[in-house]
Amino acid sequence: MKRRTLLLALLGLAASYCSAPAKKEADVSRTPVSVRGWVQDIETPGKEGTFKVMDSGTERARKVALFKETTLFVEKAPYVTGAFGENGAFVLLDVPPGDCAIYFQRPGVPDVKLLLEHVPANADVVIPGLVIRNGAIDLLDPSRVQVRLSSESGTEKLLKGTVVVAGHTVPIREVPLNSLMDRREYPTPVAIRAKP
Numbered sequence: 001m002k003r004r005t006l007l008l009a010l011l012g013l014a015a016s017y018c019s020a021p022a023k024k025e026a027d028v029s030r031t032p033v034s035v036r037g038w039v040q041d042i043e044t045p046g047k048e049g050t051f052k053v054m055d056s057g058t059e060r061a062r063k064v065a066l067f068k069e070t071t072l073f074v075e076k077a078p079y080v081t082g083a084f085g086e087n088g089a090f091v092l093l094d095v096p097p098g099d100c101a102i103y104f105q106r107p108g109v110p111d112v113k114l115l116l117e118h119v120p121a122n123a124d125v126v127i128p129g130l131v132i133r134n135g136a137i138d139l140l141d142p143s144r145v146q147v148r149l150s151s152e153s154g155t156e157k158l159l160k161g162t163v164v165v166a167g168h169t170v171p172i173r174e175v176p177l178n179s180l181m182d183r184r185e186y187p188t189p190v191a192i193r194a195k196p
Contacts, residue, residue, distance in 0.1 A: 028079050031121030032094040035102065038189035039088040040140060042066045042106070043133040063088065066106070075101040089186040097121040104132060112137055117164035120172060124148045124183040127165060129192035141195040142168035150177045 041063065067086050074080045074095055082092035084104075092102065102114040114137045119125060125147050129140035139145065147163045151174040159172040 029094065029096040029121075031097055033097050033119050033121070033123045033125060034183045035082075035090075035092040035095050035116070035125045035127065036183070036185075036187050037090060037125075037127030037130060038187055039067070039070070039084075039090070039104070039130045039132060040128075040189065040192060041088075041131050041133075042070065043131065069106055071105045073103055073105070075103060085186055088189050091184065091186050093184060095119075097123065104137070110135055114166055115164070118161065119147070119163050120149060120161070122149060123163070123172070124180055125163070125165070126187060128187065128190075137166055139166050139168060140192045142166075142170070143195065144192065145170045147172045148175050148180060148183075149173070150180055151175055 044062075044066065064086050067084065067088050070084050072082075072084050072090060072092070074092060077094075077096055077100065080092050080094050082090065084090045097119050099115075099117045100119070102116070103111045104114070105111050112132050112135060114127075114130070116125065126145065127139070128144045131138045131140060142165070145165050145168065147165075147170050149159065149172060151157070154176050156173065156175050156179075159174050161172055162169045163172060164170070
């Protein structure tokens with residue numbers, strides 16, 4: 001009798017375990033986007049406006065210190081991989097296509113948001129020369145932003161549709177597959193002058 005009761009109890013426990021709803025896995029895109037670029041500067045306010053150091057060695061040390069304490073994440077996308085380098089370059093992989101918000105965080109200041117809209121599946125988005133100032137992100141030269149997709153024909157051409165990056169409309173370009181070999185690598189930052 002005790003064996004039968006124990007067996008029934010174990011069967012009941014197993015049945016309740018098997019009928020329990022499974023944990024819902026987070027939505028991970030099967031057509032992820034890569035977002036890369038670099039922050040050229042993070043302006044820090046001083047007592048009177050924005051503080052700029054004229055000595056190049058001190059200015060470089062200031063930027064490295066600011067970049068080291070900066071992190072970033074994509075809103076509602078917990079499985080995005082990537083990082084922010086001490087030279088200001090960043091790479092984010094496995095970003096879901098469509099609309100997304102990338103947040104840049106630094107201790108003691110509010111988060112700054114970079115919005116991307118209408119990003120197609122499997123795209124590589126390159127955003128050079130960002131400047132973080134006054135709680136916002138500016139693009140020094142929006143014409144340098146690139147949105148690339150792999151070409152099935154192996155030729156380069158403009159596609160219909162656009163992507164919006166920080167409020168600027170960017171065309172979508174189809175490029176040969178070998179042109180996208182760098183989509184998982186940090187870009188090399190170069191100084192960009194603000195476009196008038």
